[in-house]
Amino acid sequence: xxxxxxxxxxxxxxxxxxxxxxxxxxxxxxxxxxxxxxxxxxxxxxxxxxxxxxxxxxxxxxxxxxxxxxxxxxxxxxxxxxxxxxxxxxxxxxxxxxxxxxxxxxxxxxxxxxxxxxxxxxxxxxxxxxxxxxxxxxxxxxxxxxxxxxxxxxxxxxxxxxxxxxxxxxxxxxxxxxxxx
Amino acid sequence: xxxxxxxxxxxxxxxxxxxxxxxxxxxxxxxxxxxxxxxxxxxxxxxxxxxxxxxxxxxxxxxxxxxxxxxxxxxxxxxxxxxxxxxxxxxxxxxxxxxxxxxxxxxxxxxxxxxxxxxxxxxxxxxxxxxxxxxxxxxxxxxxxxxxxxxxxxxxxxxxxxxxxxxxxxxxxxxxxxxxxxxxxxxxxxxxxxxxxxxxxxxxxxxxxxxxxxxxxxxxxxxxxxxxxxxxxxxxxxxxxxxxxxxxxxxxxxxxxxxxxxxxxxxxxxxxxxxxxxxxxxxxxxxxxxxxxxxxxxxxxxxxxxxxxxxxxxxxxxxxxxxxxxxxxxxxxxxxxxxxxxxxxxxxxxxxxxxxxxxxxxxxxxxxxxxxxxxxxxxxxxxxxxxxxxxxxxxxxxxxxxxxxxxxxxxxxxxxx
Numbered sequence: 001x002x003x004x005x006x007x008x009x010x011x012x013x014x015x016x017x018x019x020x021x022x023x024x025x026x027x028x029x030x031x032x033x034x035x036x037x038x039x040x041x042x043x044x045x046x047x048x049x050x051x052x053x054x055x056x057x058x059x060x061x062x063x064x065x066x067x068x069x070x071x072x073x074x075x076x077x078x079x080x081x082x083x084x085x086x087x088x089x090x091x092x093x094x095x096x097x098x099x100x101x102x103x104x105x106x107x108x109x110x111x112x113x114x115x116x117x118x119x120x121x122x123x124x125x126x127x128x129x130x131x132x133x134x135x136x137x138x139x140x141x142x143x144x145x146x147x148x149x150x151x152x153x154x155x156x157x158x159x160x161x162x163x164x165x166x167x168x169x170x171x172x173x174x175x176x177x178x179x180x181x
Numbered sequence: 182x183x184x185x186x187x188x189x190x191x192x193x194x195x196x197x198x199x200x201x202x203x204x205x206x207x208x209x210x211x212x213x214x215x216x217x218x219x220x221x222x223x224x225x226x227x228x229x230x231x232x233x234x235x236x237x238x239x240x241x242x243x244x245x246x247x248x249x250x251x252x253x254x255x256x257x258x259x260x261x262x263x264x265x266x267x268x269x270x271x272x273x274x275x276x277x278x279x280x281x282x283x284x285x286x287x288x289x290x291x292x293x294x295x296x297x298x299x300x301x302x303x304x305x306x307x308x309x310x311x312x313x314x315x316x317x318x319x320x321x322x323x324x325x326x327x328x329x330x331x332x333x334x335x336x337x338x339x340x341x342x343x344x345x346x347x348x349x350x351x352x353x354x355x356x357x358x359x360x361x362x363x364x365x366x367x368x369x370x371x372x373x374x375x376x377x378x379x380x381x382x383x384x385x386x387x388x389x390x391x392x393x394x395x396x397x398x399x400x401x402x403x404x405x406x407x408x409x410x411x412x413x414x415x416x417x418x419x420x421x422x423x424x425x426x427x428x429x430x431x432x433x434x435x436x437x438x439x440x441x442x443x444x445x446x447x448x449x450x451x452x453x454x455x456x457x458x459x460x461x462x463x464x465x466x467x468x469x470x471x472x473x474x475x476x477x478x479x480x481x482x483x484x485x486x487x488x489x490x491x492x493x494x495x496x497x498x499x500x501x502x503x504x505x506x507x508x509x510x511x512x513x514x515x516x517x518x519x520x521x522x523x524x525x526x527x528x529x530x531x532x533x534x535x536x537x538x539x540x541x542x543x544x545x546x547x548x549x550x551x552x553x554x555x556x557x558x559x560x561x562x563x564x565x566x567x568x569x570x571x572x573x574x575x576x577x578x579x580x581x582x583x584x585x586x587x588x589x590x591x592x593x594x595x596x597x598x
Contacts, residue, residue, distance in 0.1 A: 014219035018212055025211065026203045033201060043207045050211040054218055124194050143192070144199035171191055 006066070009057050017054050023155055024067050025050070027140040028074045034125055035078035045081050049074040064134075065156050071137040127177040135170040142167060248528035249521055333416040333474055336390055336481040338397060344404030347380050347489040353403045354384065354487065361396045363388035363480065372489070384485040393481045404487065416474050423474070427467040434460045 008016035028049050033042035053073050060069060128136060138156070141147050147155060152163045344350040358365060366387050372380030388396045400406065437457045444450045501509070 012219065012222060014215050018215060025208060029203045029207055030199050030201055034198075039204070043204060043210070046207055047211045047214055051214050051218060054215050120194065121198055124198055128195075128198070139195060140199060143195040144201070171188065174191065175187065 006060070006062060010060055012058065014054070017057060020066060021050060021053065021070060023145075024070050024141075026145045027067065027137060028070060030140050030144045031071060031074050031136065032078050034128070035075070036081060041081060045077050046074065049077045052077065067137045067141065067156055068134045071133050071140075075133060123178065124174075127174050130177055131170060131173060135166065135173070138163070138166055139170055245525060245528065248532060249524035252528040252531060253520065253524040333420040333478050335414045335416050335474070335477040336393055337412045337414075337483070338393065338481065339408075339410045339484045340397075340400060340406055341408040341486040341488060342400065342404040343407045343488050343490045345490060346404075347382075347487065350404045351382050351487055354400070354485065357396060357399045357403070358386055358388065361388055361392035361399070363392065363396065366482075379491070380489040382487040384483070384487070386483040386485060387480040388483050390479060390481045393483070396483065400485070407488075416478070420471065420474050423467055423470050427464065427471065430460055430464045430467060434464065
């Protein structure tokens with residue numbers, strides 16, 4: 001994906017940068033949302049991430065994938081955001097998520113099961129946060145943007161087999177963190 | 182099977198966790214922010230280019246001015262010349278101080294005859310006549326006192342003259358001394374005839390006292406008198422006392438000479454002759470003292486210092502009109518501009534070899550860089566694929582389980598015990 005855009009983007013071409021990072025905008029936003037737990041802050045942090053990435057593009061050395069590099073920038077921006085005095089730390093309610101466009105299927109009709117689901121989500125989010133950045137980015141693209149293996153391979157510049165094996169490794173790690181067999 | 186179920190549950194949980202639509206506002210906002218950032222960068226680049234376009238010429242002009250000013254100092258307009266304007270070098274110091282009894286200087290040999298004459302017969306003033314005084318003394322042998330022969334006033338003067346025309350003025354001093362009948366007792370000259378050193382001349386002059394005022398008046402026309410002092414010492418009493426003592430000694434000598442002719446014993450003779458010798462010695466001393474006073478009275482001592490100064494130091498304050506000031510200012514500015522332009526040319530001549538070397542180096546480096554750029558191939562696409570189209574549709578549910586089933590087929594799960 002990124003081959004023909006990386007060079008011009010490194011030289012400061014805004015259009016090339018947008019073409020390079022547009023497929024990753026969802027990943028950036030979702031990660032910021034998962035850390036900051038607030039859609040408004042997540043938007044601002046994601047925008048700041050893109051701006052910082054554009055400014056630092058000339059220093060990108062292609063030693064890692066653009067997605068991983070962008071993910072790291074987003075993560076650092078979120079950590080700095082949390083250090084700010086008065087940082088909003090609200091737990092995202094389902095209603096707030098629906099307002100933001102999130103419309104998950106309600107598999108837990110009872111309040112008790114809804115509360116249980118929220119707890120599970122929290123646990124899963126904590127476990128994901130412990131994964132290495134490249135695995136987190138991969139999970140975001142796969143489950144957030146719904147990219148197929150082929151699309152993932154093209155986005156990340158990897159082969160299909162590598163993408164599958166890395167996904168499997170991420171899932172195995174998650175299972176061990178969650179205490180699942 | 183259980184593992185597959187667990188995988189499916191995990192997939193659902195992850196989908197549930199991450200399934201969030203990306204707000205359109207965010208999509209647009211970061212694109213706008215990037216576009217603004219690029220615009221700001223371009224403006225900064227243009228500003229830098231404009232500054233560079235202005236800064237480079239300003240820096241070059243500054244370098245030229247500084248170089249011209251330095252060139253003016255390094256390569257002056259006048260070389261240091263040890264010869265005086267007249268062509269004859271002065272020695273560092275020429276000292277021709279005479280002995281007290283000898284008033285002839287090495288520098289002014291023409292004064293030799295004059296000084297001997299002055300000793301013998303002063304040009305003006307009182308004359309001391311030994312023969313006449315001896316006769317007078319004889320007539321006073323009866324005891325009558327002789328009247329004091331007038332007042333004995335010794336006049337001295339000490340002056341300093343500043344001049345910008347040193348050679349002309351010391352020649353004028355010498356001429357004035359000759360004109361007034363005086364002579365140069367000693368002269369010391371210091372300094373070299375160059376722009377960087379002011380010369381000095383110290384004179385000890387003897388001017389007939391009757392011509393002293395004329396001489397001092399004449400000096401006022403030479404250079405600029407910066408200091409002046411005159412003294413007049415009355416030596417009349419001293420002179421009279423010395424005369425009286427001389428007379429006494431002369432009488433004593435006469436008596437001793439009479440006694441000598443009447444002496445019968447050898448011892449008496451010797452004693453009288455001894456006393457005659459002592460008396461004669463006293464007489465000589467007294468006569469010398471009188472002669473000195475006479476000389477000082479007849480020829481006043483003038484100490485004169487002639488000091489060379491640059492025109493600025495000797496400038497007298499003169500009030501200028503506005504037009505004179507405007508004219509002087511304009512003239513000075515034109516001279517300054519001409520000097521500056523000369524210095525610019527000198528600086529360019531000095532810098533030419535360095536600039537030539539820099540130009541050759543720059544050309545070589547430019548050619549090498551251009552050749553390297555031509556040799557490098559254009560950046561190929563990394564993977565040789567077209568970029569994926571941006572998905573405007575909401576993301577479809579990942580075909581996770583089916584694909585994962587395919588993965589499971591490729592990697593069969595381990596059998597559970």
